[in-house]
Amino acid sequence: MTSIFSKIIAGELPGRFVWQDDQVVAFLTIAPLRAGHTLVVPRQEIDKWTDLPPELLTRVMTVAQTIGRAVERAFDAPRAGLAIAGLEVPHCHVHVSPMWExxxxxxxxxxxxxxxxxxxxxxxxxxxxxxxxxxxxxxPRVD
Known part of the structure; x- marks a missing residue:
């Protein structure tokens, strides 16, 4: 079955995209830990991060690092937190969120x-x- 993230990526469901390239997208979660909590998601629907091909994992993490820098800047956060949980949606995704504690x-x-x-x-x-x-x-040029 197609994941909810694949539906967002395909435009079948709405998403607030902040990054798009040919391998990876990033969009805000609708259930944030903090304002700016972003999900970095490979376009390819692979459930577990441990199953990503090494090149794709590298791309996901490179984009996550860039999103982290933007999160720190946009929200004046001392840190950007990163987590890979992966239990709620069977499509690999990395959480990037502003952190103070x-x-x-x-x-x-x-x-x-x-x-x-x-x-x-x-x-x-x-x-x-x-x-x-x-x-x-x-x-994306949406604003």
Missing amino acids: MADLDFAHMAPENDAAKLDDAARRLRSALRELGEPAHV
Whole structure:
């Protein structure tokens, strides 16, 4: 069965994309730990990160690092946290989120964000930070 992430990538479901290339996309989660919590997802539907071909894993992590730098810049965070959990959706994805303390990566604190304006603002801030970091070619022009 097609994953929810594949449906978002294909445009069948909405997503607030901040990065798109031929191998990887990044979009905001609708249940963030903190504003700016982003998912970095390979286009290829592979369940576990341990099953990714090495070149694709390298690409996912390179994009995650770039998103992390943008998260720190956009949200004035001292750190960008990174986690690979993978139990909630059977499609590999890396969580990148602003961090001030260890509790900022506690998935028990994930909560649906029902305010579309807050999600839109977080996506706008991340896209702007990515452009400032020299990545305009991969940033969707939606704002």
